[in-house]
Amino acid sequence: MRVRAAVVSELNGPWRTEEIEIDEPHAGEVTVKMAFAGLCHSDEHLRTGDISQDPAILELLSGRDTMFPIIGGHEGSGIVEAVGEGVTTFAPGDHVAVSFVPSCGRCEFCASGRQYLCDLGATTLAGPMIADGTWRHHLGDVDLNRMAQLGTFSESIVVHESSLVRIDPWYDLRAAALISCGLSTGFGSAVTRGGVQPGDTVAVIGCGGVGSGAIQGARHAGARAVIAIDVNSSKVERALKLGATHGCATTLDAAFTILPELTRGKNCDVTIITVGVLTGEIVEQARAITAKGGVIVATSIAPYHQSTVELNLFGLSMFNQELRGTVFGSVSPRVQIPRLLRLYSEGALIVDELITHEYTIDEVQRGYDDLASGENLRGVVRF
Ligand SMILES: [Zn+2]
Ligand SMILES: [Zn+2]
Incomplete structure (x- = not known):
């Protein structure tokens, strides 16, 4: 599938919207059609190298010594388009929020109620898909990293099911995008x-x-x-x-x-x-x-x-x-995201007033310029 996504190709390079190729979901993976993606400061950390790991560790994780090129975005919400083999917890049409911390449900930390510390978190900065170590996103013949195994600055994404949180369909997807990272944290x-x-x-x-x-x-x-x-x-x-x-x-x-x-x-x-x-x-x-x-x-x-x-x-x-x-405010994403969405829908959590600007997928760089100039408290990309 060909989609448009905001990619950074080099350290301190700009956000550029590119046409990329996304493969079908493999076993354990889910394709999500994005509705909203939040412009969080952490993606700027990615662009400026603040959260770049050691080249040696990157080489080990991803077979190359750089995070770039990478699709940005780790906050977002959308609707499940397709599921890979063996996925039983999501079906097409489900509404979901993404989580920058994956939670497998089985490691020691997940099993003890600390999904925000899931061992799969080790893979989030860079590298191929969690499920089988192959790549699903390509720019020409170059494989693309994705911010936090997500890369929500993209019209559609393929992610591991552990990176998704199902939300009830009556909840507002724009609010869900903001709650999915910053507000919950x-x-x-x-x-x-x-x-x-x-x-x-x-x-x-x-x-x-x-x-x-x-x-x-x-x-x-x-x-x-x-x-x-x-x-x-x-x-x-x-x-x-x-x-x-x-x-x-x-x-x-x-x-x-x-x-x-x-x-x-x-x-x-x-x-x-x-x-x-x-x-x-x-x-x-x-x-x-x-x-x-x-x-x-x-x-x-x-x-x-x-x-x-x-x-x-x-x-x-x-x-x-x-x-x-x-990390993530020390609460499991599958607990915190639905809980805050319920507070929001009951009028007890202010979300809409935080969103100062909406952008298109072509305007991600402008969104970050506005964030840097202080003009923007929180921007979202509307797909
Ligand atoms: Zn964030
Ligand atoms: Zn886990």
Whole structure:
């Protein structure tokens, strides 16, 4: 099948819409006709090399030492077009959301209820299909990698069934696309990984798509106050509409103008880092506004080789603080995506207001330009 897809062909190269060839699904695979794909910051990390693995590891995974060319996109929703042999959990016509973390249901992590840590996740950055190690997507005679084994910037995709979550057909597919990654990750970062309790004071550093989920999660968990921190004032303004009670540009502002009065010097019970790119300095900034006994959740993606971090170790131990990483907000995609869709459909989760622009598959680069300029909180591709 010939479809149009947004591909990056080289490090820092542009998103270019190409006509590509997709094969029929093999055993265990599903073809999905895409309805919506979210433009998440993580795809920019892919383009700029932040999440490029070592050439030696890539060679091992995919038989070549580069991630490129690769189809972008790891958020999305669509309708099942065809299923390969042995697929019993999906049928043509089913509505699905994609998940950037595959979940096999059988490995130790899946079996213990931690599908967000599924062993199949090892294959997500690059490489051929999970099912049988062959390639299904081709640009001319070059095999294509797909972001997170998905590549949702494509009119149709072929994916392993473990990368899909079935959703009830009455749910809005555009909302499902946003919930499939950013909102779920942010929501879980506050509620599950952060463990926000009723009456807590919470800070969310970075108020894009993921931060919007964290702010709403914190309010759902009963936070008395949520401080939205972002240098982009329009993001702070939107955050206040999502349930944040206070807003400011930097952690320093929060430390000097908001927290002394709000918490009488106690600081935040939970601080969640959801900035576009996680760097070493941000961790200490987050710790510095966190209370004794408090939790710092590092949700953002850092460059693959980032290994230094600024952290006041005296404070960390003497204030009995905890620094926690998280993937997908530490909740199984098959639990979180349907749960948040239900909240959305009942009016208890704000999604539509986050979508500032819709783009066509030809406008992916424009979408990321708008994200970089701060004009766009969250864009989606409508197919
Ligand atoms: Zn994402
Ligand atoms: Zn698994």
